[in-house]
Amino acid sequence: MNNNHTWLLPAIKEAIRAGNLALARSLAALGKTNKISGIPLLEAIRRGEECLEALQVMVDAPASFATFDAYAAAIPAGERYRNWLGDTPGLRLIAGTGWHDGLPGGYLWAYAKQRADGWCVLVGDCDDGLIRKRCASADEAHQALDDLATLAPFAMHELDAFGYESESTTAS
Numbered sequence: 001m002n003n004n005h006t007w008l009l010p011a012i013k014e015a016i017r018a019g020n021l022a023l024a025r026s027l028a029a030l031g032k033t034n035k036i037s038g039i040p041l042l043e044a045i046r047r048g049e050e051c052l053e054a055l056q057v058m059v060d061a062p063a064s065f066a067t068f069d070a071y072a073a074a075i076p077a078g079e080r081y082r083n084w085l086g087d088t089p090g091l092r093l094i095a096g097t098g099w100h101d102g103l104p105g106g107y108l109w110a111y112a113k114q115r116a117d118g119w120c121v122l123v124g125d126c127d128d129g130l131i132r133k134r135c136a137s138a139d140e141a142h143q144a145l146d147d148l149a150t151l152a153p154f155a156m157h158e159l160d161a162f163g164y165e166s167e168s169t170t171a172s
Contacts, residue, residue: 009153012045016055024055068093077104081126085109092145094123095153102126108156110148112141121145123164129156130167 008027015023028045049055068086071093072079081103085091088111096108102125103109110123112135119135121144135141147162148154156164 009042012042016052019052021050021052021055071103071105071107075103075105078107090142090145092149094148096125097153097155106153110145112138112145114138121148121164122167123148123156123159125156131156131159131164132167133159133162133164 008030012024012027015021015027024045028042044055068078068082068088068091072082072086085103088109090111092110093103093107094110096102096106104126108123108125110121112119112121117134119138119141120132121135121141122130122132124130133144135144148159151159151162
């Protein structure tokens, strides 16, 4: 059997979009748990999530979580982060995986910001992780945000290969 599971998550997402929870469960069972664990959607399926709507929200999170209100409505435990992130212009919530849990539901937050030294994209979790990518322009920063949604789910350390670095090692 092919041990490269890059095809698995897209196939599971398509099964959920089609409303076929049985197929999604069967596909999730194919993956070796130690190779593809920590992905919020897979973890929800493996623990027996029965609500197809909840899984569909997780599948389409990068598009449907364009605002904090939609996120908090779908995942009420996220409400406690409203004062911290709720009014952030251009906030994106992106499916994450890795050492840090991220926001409830396993999401990382990201947004583009203009600073004294130019534009950047900031990506963080709910704990202590914060990374940024320097960008030459607002357009480049917004393209980097779109690229993050395409790459999801990911662990923050995986973004090193795409020019992101720890915020603590970069001066503003």
